[in-house]
Amino acid sequence: MLSKTAEYALRTVACLAREADRAEPAEHLATITKVPRRYLHKVLQDLVRADLVHSRPGPGGGYVLNRPAETVTILDVVNAVSPIERIRHCPLGLESHTRLCPLHQELDKAYAATEAAFAGVTIGQVLRSAGKIVPLCDFALD
Numbered sequence: 001m002l003s004k005t006a007e008y009a010l011r012t013v014a015c016l017a018r019e020a021d022r023a024e025p026a027e028h029l030a031t032i033t034k035v036p037r038r039y040l041h042k043v044l045q046d047l048v049r050a051d052l053v054h055s056r057p058g059p060g061g062g063y064v065l066n067r068p069a070e071t072v073t074i075l076d077v078v079n080a081v082s083p084i085e086r087i088r089h090c091p092l093g094l095e096s097h098t099r100l101c102p103l104h105q106e107l108d109k110a111y112a113a114t115e116a117a118f119a120g121v122t123i124g125q126v127l128r129s130a131g132k133i134v135p136l137c138d139f140a141l142d
Contacts (some may be wrong), residue, residue, distance in 0.1 A: 005039075025061070052065070091128055
């Protein structure tokens with residue numbers, strides 16, 4: 001259901017949230033998130049444009065999360081790179097469909113439920129989840 005771009009963005013934001021005070025170079029982010037470096041630059045540009053991430057140029061620079069992880073929802077990240085598209089009118093363009101048909105109503109309800117679920121979970125909550133596996137990053141807690 002989620003695009004690969006959204007998955008990459010979630011990995012990136014989760015890793016930036018773990019080191020909120022430190023700028024992470026794109027090269028390091030690519031390594032620990034397993035996001036192809038060239039594609040990561042596109043993801044980071046989208047996150048910067050959405051004001052979720054800030055770029056610090058120069059030596060010691062890199063990328064930092066712009067807001068506390070407790071205020072960044074999964075939906076914020078997904079919408080920054082690959083928004084969930086609701087069904088507002090008949091996708092077939094049928095003039096007789098002045099409102100959504102039963103099939104598209106049900107699909108739109110599922111999209112609405114997904115939006116609500118993603119809006120209800122912050123990156124901070126994900127990072128605090130119990131267990132030794134660190135969400136969305138390639139390292140584990142000892």
